[in-house]
Amino acid sequence: MAKGLYGYTGRLLKIDLSSGKIDTFGTEPYIDKFLGGRGIMAKIHWDMVTHKPKRIGAFDPENPFVIMTGPLTASIAPSSGRTECSAISPMTYPDECYTESSFGLHFGPELKFAGYDGMVIVGKASHPVWILINDRTVQIRDARFLWGRDMFDTQEQIWKELGDKYRKTQILVTGPAGENLMRSASLMHGSSAGAGQGGFGAVWGAKNLKAIAVRGTGSVKVGNPERLMKIAKEAHRLIYRPDQRPETWKNLAAFHRVGWSFYQGAGIDGWDWLKKNTSKAEACFGCPLGCHIFVEIPDRKGRYTAGKCNQMSWYLRNVMARYGKPTDVYWQATQHGDALGMNAFEMIGLLPWLTGCIKEGLLTEKDVGLKMADIGTLEFAEQLCDMIAYRKGFGKVLAEGAPRAADIIGKGHHLLPHFNRGFAHHWSPRAWSPIALFWATDSRHPQTPIHQLYWTFRMNVKGTWPQAGWAGEKEVAHWAKELFGTTKAVDYSDENFYDPIHAQTAKWAQDADVGLKRSTILCDYGPFPIYSSYFAKKDKSYRPDTPSPELEALMVNAAVGRELIPNGQEGMKMGERFWNLERAIMTREGRTRKDDKLVDYLFEKESSATVTGPEGKTIKVKRKLDRDNFEKLKDAYYTARGWDVATGRPTRKKLEELSLKDVADQLDKDGLLPKAAV
Amino acid sequence: MLVDDGGAEEASEASRRGFLKGITGAGLAGLGAAILGSASAVSTFVSARPAMAAPKGYLVLDPALCTGCRTCMVVCSTYNNDGAASMELARLTVPRNPFHSTWESSRAVNYEPRPCLQCADAPCVNVCPVAAIQTDGKSGTNARVIDQNACIGCRRCYDACADAYEIPRIQFDAERNKAVKCHLCGGNPQCVSWCPNHAINFVSAGDFKPRTARSNGHVVNVESDYRVVRAEDRARELGYPQDPSPEGVRFSL
Numbered sequence: 001m002a003k004g005l006y007g008y009t010g011r012l013l014k015i016d017l018s019s020g021k022i023d024t025f026g027t028e029p030y031i032d033k034f035l036g037g038r039g040i041m042a043k044i045h046w047d048m049v050t051h052k053p054k055r056i057g058a059f060d061p062e063n064p065f066v067i068m069t070g071p072l073t074a075s076i077a078p079s080s081g082r083t084e085c086s087a088i089s090p091m092t093y094p095d096e097c098y099t100e101s102s103f104g105l106h107f108g109p110e111l112k113f114a115g116y117d118g119m120v121i122v123g124k125a126s127h128p129v130w131i132l133i134n135d136r137t138v139q140i141r142d143a144r145f146l147w148g149r150d151m152f153d154t155q156e157q158i159w160k161e162l163g164d165k166y167r168k169t170q171i172l173v174t175g176p177a178g179e180n181l182m183r184s185a186s187l188m189h190g191s192s193a194g195a196g197q198g199g200f201g202a203v204w205g206a207k208n209l210k211a212i213a214v215r216g217t218g219s220v221k222v223g224n225p226e227r228l229m230k231i232a233k234e235a236h237r238l239i240y241r242p243d244q245r246p247e248t249w250k251n252l253a254a255f256h257r258v259g260w261s262f263y264q265g266a267g268i269d270g271w272d273w274l275k276k277n278t279s280k281a282e283a284c285f286g287c288p289l290g291c292h293i294f295v296e297i298p299d300r301k302g303r304y305t306a307g308k309c310n311q312m313s314w315y316l317r318n319v320m321a322r323y324g325k326p327t328d329v330y331w332q333a334t335q336h337g338d339a340l341g342m343n344a345f346e347m348i349g350l351l352p353w354l355t356g357c358i359k360e361g362l363l364t365e366k367d368v369g370l371k372m373a374d375i376g377t378l379e380f381a382e383q384l385c386d387m388i389a390y391r392k393g394f395g396k397v398l399a400e401g402a403p404r405a406a407d408i409i410g411k412g413h414h415l416l417p418h419f420n421r422g423f424a425h426h427w428s429p430r431a432w433s434p435i436a437l438f439w440a441t442d443s444r445h446p447q448t449p450i451h452q453l454y455w456t457f458r459m460n461v462k463g464t465w466p467q468a469g470w471a472g473e474k475e476v477a478h479w480a481k482e483l484f485g486t487t488k489a490v491d492y493s494d495e496n497f498y499d500p501i502h503a504q505t506a507k508w509a510q511d512a513d514v515g516l517k518r519s520t521i522l523c524d525y526g527p528f529p530i531y532s533s534y535f536a537k538k539d540k541s542y543r544p545d546t547p548s549p550e551l552e553a554l555m556v557n558a559a560v561g562r563e564l565i566p567n568g569q570e571g572m573k574m575g576e577r578f579w580n581l582e583r584a585i586m587t588r589e590g591r592t593r594k595d596d597k598l599v600d601y602l603f604e605k606e607s608s609a610t611v612t613g614p615e616g617k618t619i620k621v622k623r624k625l626d627r628d629n630f631e632k633l634k635d636a637y638y639t640a641r642g643w644d645v646a647t648g649r650p651t652r653k654k655l656e657e658l659s660l661k662d663v664a665d666q667l668d669k670d671g672l673l674p675k676a677a678v
Numbered sequence: 679m680l681v682d683d684g685g686a687e688e689a690s691e692a693s694r695r696g697f698l699k700g701i702t703g704a705g706l707a708g709l710g711a712a713i714l715g716s717a718s719a720v721s722t723f724v725s726a727r728p729a730m731a732a733p734k735g736y737l738v739l740d741p742a743l744c745t746g747c748r749t750c751m752v753v754c755s756t757y758n759n760d761g762a763a764s765m766e767l768a769r770l771t772v773p774r775n776p777f778h779s780t781w782e783s784s785r786a787v788n789y790e791p792r793p794c795l796q797c798a799d800a801p802c803v804n805v806c807p808v809a810a811i812q813t814d815g816k817s818g819t820n821a822r823v824i825d826q827n828a829c830i831g832c833r834r835c836y837d838a839c840a841d842a843y844e845i846p847r848i849q850f851d852a853e854r855n856k857a858v859k860c861h862l863c864g865g866n867p868q869c870v871s872w873c874p875n876h877a878i879n880f881v882s883a884g885d886f887k888p889r890t891a892r893s894n895g896h897v898v899n900v901e902s903d904y905r906v907v908r909a910e911d912r913a914r915e916l917g918y919p920q921d922p923s924p925e926g927v928r929f930s931l
Contacts, residue, residue, distance in 0.1 A: 006761075074763055076749070076756050076872075106748070106774070113765055152777060166773045166845065168765070190776035217766045217852075225761030229753070236874060280788070281875075282776070283747035288874030290745035294788070303777050 006223030018123030036070030058090035070521035081285030083108030091199035093422025113216025175341020191305035196343035223561015322376025333381035349424025431609035477616030500636035515575020593648030644674030746789030750869035802835035
């Protein structure tokens with residue numbers, strides 16, 4: 001650790017798989033402006049990838065795969081166990097574009113204990129390799145004995161190879177799906193943490209990289225341990241604070257672990273199954289909640305694994321349709337997909353599309369090579385996963401992802417349940433207007449800004465979510481006023497749906513998320529809402545001047561031992577900087593306003609939802625989106641962002657305001673800066 | 679490895695043996711410590727070691743509740759190492775196995791903290807050549823603690839613990855060349871106050887009497903006693919899956 005540098009190790013690793021060259025460079029020049037995580041990742045990517053002389057694709061050796069931690073990683077700050085990664089994604093549709101993904105458990109902290117804040121991997125190995133990082137010893141090792149093995153097996157084999165009886169080595173792997181370049185193949189760590197969205201498993205596959213194993217015996221020092229412990233303790237207390245979180249919160253914690261999948265899966269009650277079959281929660285590094293759950297059903301090889309949330313649900317509807325109740329098949333199908341390294345979210349979109357195509361006669365069973373009568377059985381799921389992961393038969397087409405598969409067969413586009421960018425549906429833009437903007441403007445499935453905004457405004461509100469309930473309509477109205485000055489900010493009634501205020505809330509959530517969670521790094525999913533100061537506010541010692549996520553800033557300052565983020569507002573400004581830098585990357589990739597779109601069926605088919613309405617009251621709505629009004633909402637969003645309304649590109653004025661003059665100059669040189677003065 | 683003998687008499691006998699062994703060992707290597715310039719090593723060299731007082735409390739585990747988050751480890755090292763978080767310097771270990779899943783005794787436990795058991799007649803104490811490991815009478819916990827000034831970094835305590843328990847409870851700070859171990863944080867164990875799932879508890883000696891077992895001539899505490907499994911009730915209390923009472927609107931897209 002560099003002297004006087006707290007919260008960081010000060011070193012980043014650069015590995016060129018083509019030449020085998022291993023190098024380090026300093027973190028320090030990045031810290032003040034780019035903080036960590038997604039901020040530094042975007043900066044590294046911006047500097048490395050100019051798309052000149054040719055556009056770089058996801059499978060090109062030049063595509064830099066970046067792993068980053070943040071200043072709070074490996075500290076006592078609660079839920080600081082996540083690790084960010086980024087690259088040009090093979091999954092984004094229609095073009096392969098820069099995006100990020102993150103995963104939990106213990107990999108990032110271990111990387112910091114080994115002495116690195118992050119790493120950049122470029123090039124392509126001549127044969128399958130894995131990377132071993134054992135403190136300062138970094139090796140590129142032959143992975144031919146691992147190639148072809150599944151996710152869980154690969155990790156076991158590496159532990160065996162290293163003689164690591166207590167599995168202290170943390171391993172990130174890709175599976176057969178990644179090796180065979182399934183476009184949405186995931187990276188996985190442990191049995192339940194994965195970076196799925198983005199398809200970085202396939203990026204690894206193209207690089208001939210099978211695994212990264214990290215063992216760190218060093219330490220990471222924080223600047224003001226006493227203060228950090230005090231604030232972190234306070235955060236712990238808030239998480240379990242009796243007046244804010246009655247027993248329902250604990251139910252909610254249990255519910256995160258498992259329940260999602262059931263509610264996602266057609267509103268069935270799966271508690272009996274859960275009670276019978278799940279045992280123990282699993283948490284990421286330093287997380288007080290633990291949202292993964294171990295399931296007491298072994299896979300066919302006798303392995304027990306953990307899971308959570310939507311990962312568990314992609315086959316549930318089919319199992320329900322066949323057996324009328326959740327059976328072991330529901331879990332075993334998930335395990336099988338996990339083992340192969342498939343992104344479960346992709347399956348959530350792909351399977352309905354496939355069955356839809358067959359139902360409408362666009363594809364036949366013979367084309368596909370599957371017996372649709374068997375759907376719902378474990379054999380069917382295994383056969384489907386295998387053909388995709390190993391690119392057998394029609395699996396070759398499906399491995400491209402549903403939107404590209406529709407392009408290949410030249411039909412079935414109208415059946416795609418994908419909202420934008422090739423990512424399957426999740427959280428409806430028809431119910432909440434900021435979510436429409438998230439989906440339209442993000443580089444990927446916008447899960448984390450959604451969490452940022454809606455864990456607060458929906459999840460905890462009585463009656464809008466099973467088992468939620470400590471907050472009520474009054475609280476929602478209060479928060480909205482505190483944060484945005486008006487209750488219209490959470491009013492999603494038909495009358496107020498396209499109000500420009502929703503562009504403000506969308507910007508707020510994106511900035512807070514990318515600036516103070518994905519870069520520090522804290523989980524957006526775990527003890528999420530407490531990090532926003534309107535929760536912490538009740539405690540006078542943490543009272544912020546203005547409503548903004550303050551607790552994150554306080555923790556970062558304590559960790560780095562100086563005023564890196566003077567207050568929450570500055571943290572938001574940092575988030576805005578990262579968001580603009582990411583937008584600049586997108587701009588260089590050719591993204592403009594016309595790419596900020598949503599899939600057609602959202603404008604054509606109605607959907608119902610329970611949302612907050614006037615004065616924070618809970619209301620039911622049924623609607624579809626309106627194209628003209630949506631375009632007007634986009635106008636409001638670009639205006640709120642200070643971007644060019646006509647092209648959706650960032651302006652020089654905004655970039656310079658955010659200390660990104662070099663970025664503005666570069667865009668100017670490339671002729672990508674909007675001409676109109678704003 | 680461990681033979682459960684359950685006898686308190688054995689403990690006292692072993693204690694005598696350890697006492698003698700400790701004296702001779704201290705005689706030899708205490709000299710080494712004196713050469714290294716540690717003043718307190720000399721003082722411990724001359725003091726005769728009394729029979730170990732029983733600790734005032736023990737860290738007792740509820741492995742069913744451990745989620746493997748290692749909050750205990752990070753807080754232990756942050757608190758005891760001047761803000762330096764490290765998995766190697768944490769005075770307790772949480773072995774993790776992400777491919778097993780249950781707390782049932784029939785299967786491997788995946789995550790479980792392994793703290794120091796404060797053995798009745800701790801092998802680590804007895805093998806220390808400079809008698810650097812003593813009971814902490816000052817704080818009143820009687821925890822077995824390592825005098826950091828006296829420690830010469832010979833790692834014998836580490837090995838002795840590793841002989842008795844699969845996972846040694848003593849850590850070695852390679853940077854400072856000193857062994858470190860749990861000292862019950864002077865009576866306020868941080869791992870206990872921070873464990874979000876209450877998997878580690880500090881139980882007073884009046885409420886908890888561990889059995890002893892023999893290991894390589896030493897009398898150590900029986901580890902399994904420290905695992906208090908109250909799975910069902912406790913899990914329910916802490917919000918693990920339980921009977922549903924979800925009232926409200928189902929999720930729809």
